[in-house]
Amino acid sequence: MKNRVLIGAVAAFIIITFILHNSAGAANKAIPTPSVDETLSPAKGQKKIVFAGGCFWGIQTVFKHTKGVISSTAGYSGGEASTADYETVSEGSSGHAESVQVVYDPSQVTFGQLLKIFFSVAHDPTELNRQGPDRGTQYRSVIFFNDAEQKHIVESYIAQLESAHFFNNPIVTQVVPLKAFYTAEAHHQDYAENHPYDPYIVFNDAPKLENLKKEYPELYVK
Numbered sequence: 001m002k003n004r005v006l007i008g009a010v011a012a013f014i015i016i017t018f019i020l021h022n023s024a025g026a027a028n029k030a031i032p033t034p035s036v037d038e039t040l041s042p043a044k045g046q047k048k049i050v051f052a053g054g055c056f057w058g059i060q061t062v063f064k065h066t067k068g069v070i071s072s073t074a075g076y077s078g079g080e081a082s083t084a085d086y087e088t089v090s091e092g093s094s095g096h097a098e099s100v101q102v103v104y105d106p107s108q109v110t111f112g113q114l115l116k117i118f119f120s121v122a123h124d125p126t127e128l129n130r131q132g133p134d135r136g137t138q139y140r141s142v143i144f145f146n147d148a149e150q151k152h153i154v155e156s157y158i159a160q161l162e163s164a165h166f167f168n169n170p171i172v173t174q175v176v177p178l179k180a181f182y183t184a185e186a187h188h189q190d191y192a193e194n195h196p197y198d199p200y201i202v203f204n205d206a207p208k209l210e211n212l213k214k215e216y217p218e219l220y221v222k
Contacts, residue, residue, distance in 0.1 A: 029166070030215075031116055031119060031120040031161070031166060032160060032161065032164055032166065033112070033116065034112035034115060034116070034153065034156070034157045034160065035156065035157075035160055036112070036152065036153050036156035036157065036160075037110050037111060037112030037113075037153060038106065038110050038111050038112065038149065038153065039110070040106065040107055040108075040109075040110060041106040041107040042107065043107060044105055044107045044108075045105060045106050045107065046070060046103055046104070046105065046106075047103070047104055047105075047106050047111070047146075048101060048102065048103050048104075048146060049101075049102050049104075049111065049114065049143070049144075049145070049146065049150060050077050050099050050100065050101050050102070050143070050144035050178050050181050051063075051099065051100050051102060051118050051122070051142075051143060051144075052077065052078075052097035052098060052099040052100070052140065052141065052142040052143075052144070053118065053122055053123030053124075053125070053131060053139075053141045053142075053173075054098070054123050054130075054131025054132065054134055054139045054141075055098060055131065055134055055139065055200075055204070055205075056074040056075070056098040056099060056100050056184065056188065057074070057188070057191040057192045057200075057201065057205055058122065058123070058192065058204060058205035058208050059072075059074075059099075059100040059118075059122050059123065060072045060073070060074045060100045060189075060190070060191075060192070061190075061192035061193060061205060061208070061209055062117065062121060062122045062208050062209060062212055063100060063102045063114070063117070063122070064190070064193070065209060065212060065213075065220055065221055065222070066104075066109065066114070066117060066212070066216075066219055066220070066221065067108055067109055067218070067219045067220070067221050068104050068105045068106075068107075068108030068109025068113075068219075069102055069103070069104045069105075069109070069114075070103045070104060070105055071101075071102075071103045072100050072101070072102050072103075073100065073101045073103075073181075073183055073184075073189065074098070074099075074100055074183075074184040074188045074189055074191070075099055075100070075101060075181050075182050075183045075184045076089055076094075076096040076097070076098065076099055076181075076182045076184060077096060077097060077099040077142070077144050077178060077179070077180065077181050077182070078095050078096045078097045078099070078142065078144070078176075078179075079094040079095030079096035080094075080095070081180065081182060083095070083096060084096060084182035085185070086184065086185055086188065089138050090136075090138065092136035092137055092138050094138070095137075096138060096182075097137070097138055097139070097140050097142050098138055098139060098184075099142070099144065099181065101181045101183075102114065109219065111150060111153055112153060112157065113219060115143075115153070115154065115157050116216075117212065117216060117219070118143070119157075119161065119171075119173075120211075120215065121208055121211040121212050121215055121216075122208060123141060123208075124141075125141050125167070125171045125172065125173045126167050126168070126169035126170060126171055126172060127141070127172070128140070128172045132204050133200075133204070140172075140174065141172055141173040141174065142173065142174040142175075142176060143173060143174070143175050143176075144176055144177070144178035144179075144181070145175065145176070145177060145178060146177075146178055151175060151177075154175050155175055158171050158173065158175070192205045192206070192209075
């Protein structure tokens with residue numbers, strides 16, 4: 001899987017610097033609650049959204065531990081079916097981004113609450129075509145929406161964050177319609193859970209889970 005383990009072992013200082021940069025990028029203040037959001041549904045159900053923001057291992061584990069999330073699946077979005085495999089996507093020219101499909105119960109968590117987590121603890125939305133030690137368009141920040149309501153909520157929230165100057169740098173997250181989501185290979189599913197001592201996970205993804213627990217105790221689940 002490329003040189004991720006090696007990167008984690010020999011570039012710990014760089015990764016730790018990235019983590020500190022992430023925490024400082026928001027000027028140590030609480031992220032605003034979306035002013036435009038869906039309301040909690042009176043009945044159980046299922047809705048989907050696809051997030052991309054760096055390596056899918058971290059995004060997947062963050063949402064796996066979020067209240068109301070039924071499933072979080074690592075995969076690829078943005079390209080064609082013929083190029084939806086790890087080796088091809090890693091070359092950076094497939095059009096895909098490493099992505100995570102989140103299926104959630106709208107009676108337990110709102111789309112806006114998921115957006116708060118995505119923008120504040122899951123990744124840094126101000127980094128263009130990169131996250132931490134990973135570089136390339138396959139690591140870009142994207143929200144692949146399913147309908148007009150999701151698009152409106154996302155665009156409204158980005159505008160709200162920009163207006164509030166929450167981040168020190170501009171948000172570069174793309175907001176594009178979902179054409180297709182392709183599930184990644186089996187060994188990428190729940191990678192952070194299955195390899196907790198992998199240096200990449202220890203230095204890059206475990207802190208995200210700790211931040212979820214710290215910043216959103218009411219939404220964190222074991």
